[in-house]
Amino acid sequence: MNKFPKNFWWGAATSGPQSEGRFQKKHANMFDYWYEIEPEAFYDQVGPDTASNFYNSFREDIALMKEVGLNSVRTSIQWSRLIDDLETNTVNPSAVAFYNDVIDTFLEHGIRPIMNLHHFDLPVELYHTYGGWESKHVVDLFAGFAEQCFVHFGDRVKDWITHNEPMVVVDGEYLYQFHYPKLVDGKKAVQVAYHLNLASAKVIQVFKRLGLSAKGGRIGTVLNLTPTYPASENEADLEAARIAELWNNRMFLEPAIFGTFPKELVEWLSHDGVLWEASEEELQIIKENTIDFLGVNFYHPHRVKAPEISPDSVGDWLPDRYYDTYEMPGRRMNIDKGWEIYPKALYDIAISIKENYNNIPWFVSENGMGVSREERFMKDDGIIDDQYRIQFIQEHLDWLAKGIAAGSNCFGYHLWTPIDCWSWSNAYRNRYGLISTNIHTQVKTIKQSGYWFKGFIDQHS
Secondary structure (H helix, E strand, O other): OOOOOOOOEEEEEOOHHHHOOOOOOOOOEHHHHHHHHOHHHOHHHOOOOOOOOHHHHHHHHHHHHHHOOOOEEEEEOOHHHHEEEOOOOEEOHHHHHHHHHHHHHHHHOOOEEEEEOOOOOOEHHHHHHHOHHHOHHHHHHHHHHHHHHHHHHOOOOOEEEEEEOHHHHHHHHHOOOOOOOOOOOHHHHHHHHHHHHHHHHHHHHHHHHOOOOOOOOEEEEEEOOOOEEEOOOOHHHHHHHHHHHHHHHHHHHHHHHHOOOOHHHHHHHHHOOOOOOOOHHHHHHHHHOOOOEEEEEOOOOEEEEOOOOOOOOOOOOOHHHHOEEOOOOOOOEEOOOOEEOOOHHHHHHHHHHHHHOOOOOEEEEEOOOOEOOHHHHEOOOOOEOOHHHHHHHHHHHHHHHHHHHOOOOEEEEEEEOOEOOOEHHHEOOOEOOOEEEOOOOOOEEEOHHHHHHHHHHHHHO
């Protein structure tokens, strides 16, 4: 693991809605509202009101991030915090001051801030009024919000992200009912996927219009990308993997990089009568406004097999009627989270980006291990001895280094997450941080993995 590029991003990622808490926000986002109406849906009924208290303790928190060696951190600017009037995109002065202080504090500690614009935290009013990402008007409002971010913070923030894991919005809100509003509507899901792609392109269009590229700025997107592994080389399993790859990866990856949707995807969705509504002008905007770099979130592989039930069966249209999840015998697991551990997938991602996607500059924007009841591993000195996390990071970095050695243009590795943060309906069930959070006292303590990561970075920077 000695071959990492010069100026490699060694960092970690979090988000505004998962770290800041709801303090001083004028608007509720989708998760704020969901917690208001259904607190029992959240683990131990812990909601986003406090999170890890970053709104109040960001200075101390950023100092801890520096102490574990991070040279870069990705977080997000909350639409529901920054904007006062959602229709006119007027800003809240205290929110501008808060994010200015956060950005300046990162820079004072020598940490590069990477700012994301959408991390599942659509203002809920825009869903209740317009249907959220079902609406082209909301797409335009998002571009206006992004413009305010660029104008107020683009002098210091040089690296921007349009969306974090847009596929999760599609799957969670419109297909598989793990995020509010928990619909099952394939046609809406496809339209939302299209609008999220269009929103990313329109934000990039604003970025270009403001001349931020000429001032050293870059803009990208973050996708939860992983190769699709068929259960076998049988024709039916290979076809299942092809469709799963189209839906889960290529639907966002190819418009972002090439500016066009895969022909096979369009044909499939058209055949099934669920293709999005689009104009030629919108498709041209997508074509002309592609990303400068890609962020890849990777946690576990995606293994599929031919569906046991015919895709022609009667019922709601769902993309996974064409493939079933395959659980490989003998797989290695993080049992707490229910996810397979397969570090080699990072190498496969690296090679795929090199060979299929113009070797675009990319970084691992999230990778990590969520473990519950980490106090089980606390030593007498109060430090959590998370050797499992150290091993997980080592193995993934080993495969990533092999991908870089093979010529893949990777410039960074970010863990999820610097400090244990609130995680949607799972709240604090599983912990991911290099730094632990006591959610009752908000006392934060570096874990053994944090000290290890600092030592690793010192050796490889």
